[in-house]
Amino acid sequence: MTIDFLDLHKQYLSIKDEVDVAMTKVIASSAFIKSSPVTTFENEFAAYLKAEHVVSCGNGTDALEICLTAFGIGEGDEVLVPAMSWISTSEVVATRKATPVFVDIDAETYCIDVSKIEDKITEKTKAIIPVHLYGHPADMMGIIELAKKYNLKVIEDCAQAHGTEINGKKVGTFGDAATYSFFPTKNLGAFGDAGAIVVKDTNLKLKILAIANHGQEERHKHITHGRNSRMDGIQAAVLSVKLKYLEKWINLRRKIANQYKEELTGMENIKLPVEASAAKHAYHLYVIRAENRDGLKKNLQEKGIATMIHYPKALPFQLCYQDYDFEEVHFPVASKVQNEILSLPFYPEFSTEALKYVAMNIKDFYFEKA
Incomplete structure (x- = not known):
């Protein structure tokens, strides 16, 4: 696919x-x-x-x-x-x-x-x-x-x-x-x-x-x-x-997010998105954190699955802020997250078949590495 x-x-x-x-x-x-x-x-x-x-x-x-x-x-x-x-x-x-x-x-x-x-x-x-x-x-x-x-x-x-x-x-x-x-x-x-x-x-x-x-x-x-x-x-x-369709589309996004959760829950190699108790997550993106993120991304690409990274470099480490001399120790969470986040295919019309194919290949990648 x-x-x-x-x-x-x-x-x-x-x-x-x-x-x-x-x-x-x-x-x-x-x-x-x-x-x-x-x-x-x-x-x-x-x-x-x-x-x-x-x-x-x-x-x-x-x-x-x-x-x-x-x-x-x-x-x-x-x-x-x-x-x-x-x-x-x-x-x-x-x-x-x-x-x-x-x-x-x-x-x-x-x-x-x-x-x-x-x-x-x-x-x-x-x-x-x-x-x-x-x-x-x-x-x-x-x-x-x-x-x-x-x-x-x-x-x-x-x-x-x-x-x-x-x-x-x-x-x-x-x-x-x-x-x-x-x-x-x-x-x-x-x-x-x-x-x-x-x-x-x-x-x-x-x-x-x-x-x-x-x-x-x-x-x-x-x-x-x-x-x-x-x-x-x-x-x-x-x-x-x-x-007029925004709430319908958000409900579909939340449904698809739950489908991803059902497919990927229990995997030790990835961390799924959370939703705080008072929050309604609108899921503009579905972003996981992945062990060996770059390897997973490359493997999914080889299987025909497009992913993106939002964002590969935290703001303090962009070249336009290099005069500040920021180091990873100054922003330990952002420093770690930037190397792990991966945005999976995700939009309201995304099919269950396609989602299952993505999830299967994520599982296969870590199973093969085990």
Whole structure:
């Protein structure tokens, strides 16, 4: 068998008629920029999250940086970020000329380790950016408690957590602001780049709207230096269609995750994903930790099974941070995890037959090595 890591075309085929009609309406009405499809999606996504305000933008990275700008975070400031994430989480801090301060991750959830946050807080610390990695929520209760104690802003990075919950409440509604990416591979993905910012405060919403639109409070009235970061009408129309199916797709993801668990539980050579008691894992990715990870990956590839690594190098060890002279001892959990994690093929339309083939080959690899 040949097993793709992801098959977006299958998802498209399942909703093809609705998506095609939605896109055709946008084209027919030339509703391309700052149009009614965009406003409609913003309102629908806010309702889905039970959030006060959603402001769309160009992508998830822009969303993070716009939030930092709106909070006035810049040169001389520090922002706490997890040691394991996609580069955007720390990159936006650096591009604001602030300093990303890395915090090691929890060995079970791979999210920022709340017990290690307080030691990293200084008088320069202005914010925390927790990432709900792979679809599992960070410990928001602990993070909010520390943020209140030290008067810090909390910006939730929800790029991998569409539909993730804590005690029945959607992530993105806990912090001062939250950001979403709608990159095509996400649980809720557009047909190109798109993003959104979630906020509670109306004044902050207005500030973010201005920053994302060349600093304009109204047409030709520029109150600040901003940027051009907008969701286009076609992406919004696609997302509105897909949003109706998001919970169904998440339930399928959780079902497939349970199937993997049934097939792989009991193996001493791998560690399966966990789900904290208060959490609803949305399973953006299904990530195991594997003994001889690189050998397993190569073996699966030879059997026609595509896998990926999210992420092969923890953020502190990226070349762009080499001046910090970080060593593995500074982030022992992230240092270990980066060499063991492996993302298995996983998407809502993934068949049981394909899953069993993946599981069988994982078992065979370790049986042969025994």
